[in-house]
Amino acid sequence: MSVVDGRPVGEADREARLLLSRVAEPGDVELGKLVAELGAGGAVGQLRAGSLRHRGVLNLRARLDAASPQRDLAAGRGVGARFVIPGDGEWPAQLGDLVRLGRADAGVPLGLWLRGPLDLREACRRSVAVVGARASSAYGEYVASELGLGLAERGWTVVSGGAYGIDGAAHRGALAVDGPTVAVLACGVDVAYPRGHTALIERMAQTGLVVSEWPPGCAPMRYRFLVRNRVIAALTAGTVVVEAAVRSGALSTANRARELDRHVMAVPGPVTSAMSAGTNQLLRQPDVMCVTGVGDVLDLVGAIGADLAPAPAIPADPRDALDDMSRRVLESVPARRAAGPASIAVTSGVAPHQVLRALGGLAARGFVERVDSGWRLTR
Amino acid sequence: MSVVDGRPVGEADREARLLLSRVAEPGDVELGKLVAELGAGGAVGQLRAGSLRHRGVLNLRARLDAASPQRDLAAGRGVGARFVIPGDGEWPAQLGDLVRLGRADAGVPLGLWLRGPLDLREACRRSVAVVGARASSAYGEYVASELGLGLAERGWTVVSGGAYGIDGAAHRGALAVDGPTVAVLACGVDVAYPRGHTALIERMAQTGLVVSEWPPGCAPMRYRFLVRNRVIAALTAGTVVVEAAVRSGALSTANRARELDRHVMAVPGPVTSAMSAGTNQLLRQPDVMCVTGVGDVLDLVGAIGADLAPAPAIPADPRDALDDMSRRVLESVPARRAAGPASIAVTSGVAPHQVLRALGGLAARGFVERVDSGWRLTR
Numbered sequence: 029m030s031v032v033d034g035r036p037v038g039e040a041d042r043e044a045r046l047l048l049s050r051v052a053e054p055g056d057v058e059l060g061k062l063v064a065e066l067g068a069g070g071a072v073g074q075l076r077a078g079s080l081r082h083r084g085v086l087n088l089r090a091r092l093d094a095a096s097p098q099r100d101l102a103a104g105r106g107v108g109a110r111f112v113i114p115g116d117g118e119w120p121a122q123l124g125d126l127v128r129l130g131r132a133d134a135g136v137p138l139g140l141w142l143r144g145p146l147d148l149r150e151a152c153r154r155s156v157a158v159v160g161a162r163a164s165s166a167y168g169e170y171v172a173s174e175l176g177l178g179l180a181e182r183g184w185t186v187v188s189g190g191a192y193g194i195d196g197a198a199h200r201g202a203l204a205v206d207g208p209t210v211a212v213l214a215c216g217v218d219v220a221y222p223r224g225h226t227a228l229i230e231r232m233a234q235t236g237l238v239v240s241e242w243p244p245g246c247a248p249m250r251y252r253f254l255v256r257n258r259v260i261a262a263l264t265a266g267t268v269v270v271e272a273a274v275r276s277g278a279l280s281t282a283n284r285a286r287e288l289d290r291h292v293m294a295v296p297g298p299v300t301s302a303m304s305a306g307t308n309q310l311l312r313q314p315d316v317m318c319v320t321g322v323g324d325v326l327d328l329v330g331a332i333g334a335d336l337a338p339a340p341a342i343p344a345d346p347r348d349a350l351d352d353m354s355r356r357v358l359e360s361v362p363a364r365r366a367a368g369p370a371s372i373a374v375t376s377g378v379a380p381h382q383v384l385r386a387l388g389g390l391a392a393r394g395f396v397e398r399v400d401s402g403w404r405l406t407r
Numbered sequence: 408m409s410v411v412d413g414r415p416v417g418e419a420d421r422e423a424r425l426l427l428s429r430v431a432e433p434g435d436v437e438l439g440k441l442v443a444e445l446g447a448g449g450a451v452g453q454l455r456a457g458s459l460r461h462r463g464v465l466n467l468r469a470r471l472d473a474a475s476p477q478r479d480l481a482a483g484r485g486v487g488a489r490f491v492i493p494g495d496g497e498w499p500a501q502l503g504d505l506v507r508l509g510r511a512d513a514g515v516p517l518g519l520w521l522r523g524p525l526d527l528r529e530a531c532r533r534s535v536a537v538v539g540a541r542a543s544s545a546y547g548e549y550v551a552s553e554l555g556l557g558l559a560e561r562g563w564t565v566v567s568g569g570a571y572g573i574d575g576a577a578h579r580g581a582l583a584v585d586g587p588t589v590a591v592l593a594c595g596v597d598v599a600y601p602r603g604h605t606a607l608i609e610r611m612a613q614t615g616l617v618v619s620e621w622p623p624g625c626a627p628m629r630y631r632f633l634v635r636n637r638v639i640a641a642l643t644a645g646t647v648v649v650e651a652a653v654r655s656g657a658l659s660t661a662n663r664a665r666e667l668d669r670h671v672m673a674v675p676g677p678v679t680s681a682m683s684a685g686t687n688q689l690l691r692q693p694d695v696m697c698v699t700g701v702g703d704v705l706d707l708v709g710a711i712g713a714d715l716a717p718a719p720a721i722p723a724d725p726r727d728a729l730d731d732m733s734r735r736v737l738e739s740v741p742a743r744r745a746a747g748p749a750s751i752a753v754t755s756g757v758a759p760h761q762v763l764r765a766l767g768g769l770a771a772r773g774f775v776e777r778v779d780s781g782w783r784l785t786r
Contacts, residue, residue, distance in 0.1 A: 087758030249738040296675030299699040311697035318690035320678040359628040379466030
């Protein structure tokens with residue numbers, strides 16, 4: 029490994045990316061291009077020289093003066109977090125697809141903070157995003173939890189945003205079977221947000237992964253959720269929206285998934301539920317697949333042969349085994365009174381001698397019985 | 408009008424079709440071809456001569472001996488029914504599309520028995536089929552009834568099968584606003600089936616239309632429902648399946664609609680409801696549209712300009728009116744304590760002088776307020 033300024037090049041790159049993460053907002057495509065061109069260290073140099081002072085509405089200078097990569101690293105170490113960058117073995121190559129998006133704030137992450145024992149790349153090799161409304165209904169939480177559990181049971185990783193409602197239910201479903209689950213946060217990996225999910229996020233940090241582009245200590249802000257969503261979409265083979273109002277951040281995850289050529293799936297719900305209004309609207313789009321359970325999801329994202337969904341159970345009807353003629357005769361046998369073969373022949377339109385043969389077969393199968401006045405249905 | 412055997416040709420054709428309706432089962436494509444070739448009278452001649460004795464499993468001879476067009480006409484008159492045939496002004500031309508189906512039992516009807524004041528052709532010019540499970544849920548009945556009502560209010564005719572559950576709810580929805588509704592039965596127009604719908608069917612016969620291919624007195628049989636469904640699909644611009652189990656006759660109506668290039672629509676429902684399993688499965692097919700209300704239906708089948716659906720209501724958020732910079736500054740103002748502009752500048756990444764300007768604007772709009780220790784959100 030080559031050495032610059034007394035440190036390995038890889039580590040200098042990591043530290044420069046760390047600094048840029050603190051100073052700029054993640055996803056800045058122009059900054060990403062500069063990093064690709066000059067290296068992260070080169071971009072930091074331009075920043076210090078003042079030529080990168082403004083990035084859109086951001087004033088990077090103000091943040092640069094307050095930034096300290098050493099302090100961020102120490103804070104990360106304090107919660108057992110690591111900072112991984114492109115080129116690391118754990119870096120998921122599929123994040124590179126984000127260059128396709130062509131949105132100013134949806135570039136490839138400069139790096140990711142990770143807390144937890146899983147290997148991010150390995151965990152996301154077979155992964156599905158399960159996302160949705162925070163103000164979910166009991167129906168949505170049930171479905172999200174069943175999806176999380178079912179995916180985890182089949183060896184798929186459940187990726188979500190750690191939020192109240194659908195996200196939490198999906199994570200909990202996976203955890204219920206000790207399955208792999210990854211929370212991608214819109215704040216530092218050391219920030220328990222929402223507060224009510226402190227224990228849930230801690231449990232994922234112990235057994236799964238908690239992921240963020242933002243340095244330790246960063247607070248969640250509304251625009252950060254939207255920026256974060258692209259990472260959830262990019263890490264996974266597809267995104268399932270379980271419940272969403274017509275105006276819901278989960279729909280932005282679905283949009284990013286579509287733009288990244290990932291599968292977009294939605295769970296149908298009652299048209300009378302505001303929490304299904306967004307998902308039912310998604311289902312009106314031609315490239316969104318209606319999914320009713322883990323089988324449908326794996327039908328779409330799974331490997332052929334390995335993750336086949338069973339066909340939906342169709343209740344058997346003993347009449348299905350009958351030939352067309354016997355069925356017509358059976359339909360013409362009255363339920364309450366008995367009828368003679370001649371009358372059954374006219375009603376059914378089947379010839380009398382064939383009616384007699386059919387009645388014999390139907391009696392043998394227990395559908396009809398002979399009584400003094402003719403034939404009738406068995407009770 | 409020319410005269411044969413002392414009767415006008417049209418009336419002889421009508422009587423021959425009446426006889427064929429009684430003797431064969433509706434939809435018989437081969438018989439339909441014979442009628443197209445020889446005329447209905449010619450087909451009756453072949454039947455009497457014995458050369459058409461068997462049609463599939465049917466023995467036409469047995470029924471011919473028992474048939475009496477005069478008795479059928481008298482029975483029809485008894486309930487105020489008329490028998491219309493192709494060429495009549497009231498005959499809906501779109502039934503001719505049934506020749507496309509290429510199914511042995513799904514041909515163009517030989518004629519239709521009608522009870523009710525509406526003109527069938529005119530009533531079906533703007534019509535939608537609303538069909539579904541007999542064993543429907545309260546959810547399905549609510550949605551069907553709202554659809555029936557909404558379509559009728561906008562001048563669309565609601566066509567269904569008169570059955571319990573979804574069919575009945577759709578008819579009743581239309582009747583609730585004195586709207587046009589048409590029941591296509593799988594039995595004679597004088598047979599109240601199901602019995603519990605005697606009053607409903609009677610009301611449609613008084614204000615709408617009750618339609619059947621079967622002569623008066625014919626009983627509903629299972630295979631007749633499937634044959635009947637093609638007429639519901641063919642009469643209408645599209646079929647909405649509101650609720651259906653995975654094995655449901657309503658799905659056959661949807662299939663016929665698809666084969667006839669009509670719109671196929673399904674109402675989404677909870678994945679936990681067996682009564683929505685069939686509709687949710689339909690929604691997995693690429694040519695089935697998810698509809699959540701009458702607006703979605705008219706979006707698909709309505710005339711552009713005349714039947715526009717309003718866009719779904721999206722709750723307004725006062726923050727939407729803010730520019731990007733003000734939004735970022737607002738997100739960085741703490742909720743509980745106050746913060747100074749310098750701290751807000753670092754958190755938001757916006758330059759200090761711009762922070763001050765943005766805070767002024769936000770205060771004027773009532774989002775933030777200045778206190779001794781800095782700025783905070785208004786309560």
